[in-house]
Amino acid sequence: MNFSKEMAKLKTNKIAPIYLILGTESYLNRIARETFIHSILKKDEIDLNLGIYDMEEVPLGVALEDAESVPFFGDRRLVIVDRPIFLTGDKGKPKFEHDIKWFENYLIKPSATTIFVIFAPYEKLDDRKKISKLLKKNAVIIETPILSEKEMRSYLKTTIENEEFKISPEAFELFIQLTDAKLSVAMSELPKLLLYGQENKYITKDAVSELITKSLEQNIFSLNDYVLKKKVGLALELYHDLLLQKEDPIKINAIMTSQFRLLLQVKILEKRGYQQGDIAKILKVHPYRIKLSIQHMKPFSKKVLADAYNGLIETEYRLKTGQGEKNMQFELFVLQFARNYSIG
Numbered sequence: 001m002n003f004s005k006e007m008a009k010l011k012t013n014k015i016a017p018i019y020l021i022l023g024t025e026s027y028l029n030r031i032a033r034e035t036f037i038h039s040i041l042k043k044d045e046i047d048l049n050l051g052i053y054d055m056e057e058v059p060l061g062v063a064l065e066d067a068e069s070v071p072f073f074g075d076r077r078l079v080i081v082d083r084p085i086f087l088t089g090d091k092g093k094p095k096f097e098h099d100i101k102w103f104e105n106y107l108i109k110p111s112a113t114t115i116f117v118i119f120a121p122y123e124k125l126d127d128r129k130k131i132s133k134l135l136k137k138n139a140v141i142i143e144t145p146i147l148s149e150k151e152m153r154s155y156l157k158t159t160i161e162n163e164e165f166k167i168s169p170e171a172f173e174l175f176i177q178l179t180d181a182k183l184s185v186a187m188s189e190l191p192k193l194l195l196y197g198q199e200n201k202y203i204t205k206d207a208v209s210e211l212i213t214k215s216l217e218q219n220i221f222s223l224n225d226y227v228l229k230k231k232v233g234l235a236l237e238l239y240h241d242l243l244l245q246k247e248d249p250i251k252i253n254a255i256m257t258s259q260f261r262l263l264l265q266v267k268i269l270e271k272r273g274y275q276q277g278d279i280a281k282i283l284k285v286h287p288y289r290i291k292l293s294i295q296h297m298k299p300f301s302k303k304v305l306a307d308a309y310n311g312l313i314e315t316e317y318r319l320k321t322g323q324g325e326k327n328m329q330f331e332l333f334v335l336q337f338a339r340n341y342s343i344g
Helices: 003-011 026-040 043-049 060-067 100-108 130-138 149-162 169-178 183-196 205-211 216-228 232-244 249-271 276-283 287-297 302-320 328-340
Strands: 018-022 050-054 077-082 114-120 140-143
Touching (some): 003 140, 026 077, 026 114, 149 169, 216 249, 216 287, 232 249, 249 302
Parallel strands (some): 018 114, 050 077, 077 114
16 A cells, blocks of 8 residues: 555655545545645645535536636645546446546646546446546556555554554553444544543553443444343343433344344354455455454354344344333343353
8 A cells, every 4th residue: 555655745745647546444535635735735725726526416527627727826726526436337327427538638638737636435446447547547546445454453553653652452452442443433533542641641441441432333242242141230231321322222123133143144154164354255344343253253152143143033023013111122032042041
């Protein structure tokens, strides 16, 4: 990935006429956009010489017309094109007729005073298209893919070190878990930890636990863990906490069911010899979720997981058909499961 290298070039005024930002990592895309704007334009030039065009809202010709205009009271214009769906294999009918021929001509002979930046938030372009090939030939390509867990950990550690902070191993692992190993989530949460630990320049596990809010899905992951381990008291306490937060019993049950379905699928695929990466691709799930699922389901047999899953399906049926008091259905499921099944 050439992201850091190209961002450094921009900051030292080594700038090309055309860029393609290709990838789905929202944090890197945001950093790239901010770097382009503040490296190419002075603060008082932004209103006059920056044009941003969403290709799902306006025709390409509007952006190209702007790109061919001379700068106002400055040396350069910056034209940003978002969501160029016409570069992908999407077969949906576009809202507009995009002037691809004009774009081809621009790529061959770009304006000398415009920096033309295309943000394509996709995993790949359709390389069968002539325009995609021409763009890749004439543009500087900056990749912003979703980082692997290893890459995300490395990026996060480097960021913390650059802030002259230290973080305990336990705190780091909890931070990764609570942000689902997603860089965009972690980087949006990190400022809270840096502010909290400003005095000692140290991030503790307690700080992470206190400051990083658990998502509903993460709370339900804990809930499922309590159910499987037959920790009835903790399961019911957490369930009632979620009800106090105005979470709907049907929604809670649906997410629990989805998570148990994933555990069961991972169990089956692992028994068939599939590795973590292969399972993630087959199920189209983030690799870190698969890693957690493998760790989570290891002590439990396929039968225990299947029985819990089927029990939740029955609970959902009772919830949706109004059988009994709504908030009691989960409690009945937990008590029945704890009575009937043992770990293994």
